[in-house]
Amino acid sequence: MLKHRLLKEIKGCVFIKAIIFDFDGTLADTLPICFNAFQFVFKEFDNREITPEEIKTMFGPSETGIIRENLMNSNYDQAIEMYYQKYGDYHQDLVTENKEINDLLLYLKTEGYKLAIVTGKARRSLEISMDCLNMRDVFDVIITGDDVELPKPNPEGINKVLSILNIKNNEAVFLGDSDADIQAGLGAQVYTIGVQWLPNYQSLEFSVKPNQLVKSPSEFRELLIDII
Known part of the structure; x- marks a missing residue:
């Protein structure tokens, strides 16, 4: 049985x-969709290009924590919403x-x-x-x-x-x-x-x-x- x-x-x-x-x-x-969404956010809000390896070093907190701890721009709520939007929009293509x-x-x-x-x-x-x-x-x-x-x-x-x-x-x-x-x-x-x-x-x-x-x-x- x-x-x-x-x-x-x-x-x-x-x-x-x-x-x-x-x-x-x-x-x-x-991981590819996580990297993609974070790259959108940092480019849009900090005008900063970040690599997957740089993003990996930020892992630990949730996505909201990562953005609040690492984004230089203080528009955290808008940045977090963009992250989730991009994560959802590109999920079917990348995962x-x-x-x-x-x-x-x-x-x-x-x-x-x-x-x-x-x-x-x-x-x-x-x-x-x-x-x-x-x-x-x-x-x-x-x-x-x-x-x-x-x-x-x-x-x-x-x-x-x-x-x-x-x-x-x-x-x-x-x-x-x-x-x-x-x-x-x-x-x-x-x-x-x-x-x-x-x-x-x-x-x-x-x-x-x-x-x-x-x-x-x-x-x-x-x-x-x-x-x-």
């Missing part, structure tokens, strides 16, 4: 009950559904795992992406940058998921593509997996070593069988 396959042991004594994901660069190849990831999520749901997202994105942009990628009803818990006081690499978001699901840290796995993800996962003392399975991801090499590194969704499925 599939339900019974949920109850798989890790190290002989603990069961994995939840799979927690980062979003940008992990569940969806959304496509990934069948391997969709299949993985379906597999995990079928197996009975609880699924969660912990992302630095604001809820508004996450909802745009989830609508475009047909992910609306997949996840049991979603924690965005709007829902925490301290963004990743602080483990607050992951700890919130554990609390809401009422599970222990050794009953969850966290997957992410950035150093901040790995640090947050290790800080929350969950089994932490670095992923490099989309065309655009944040960390070529992790400064803090995750428990595992995987290069494809199918490799994660195999690893999940091995660690449980």
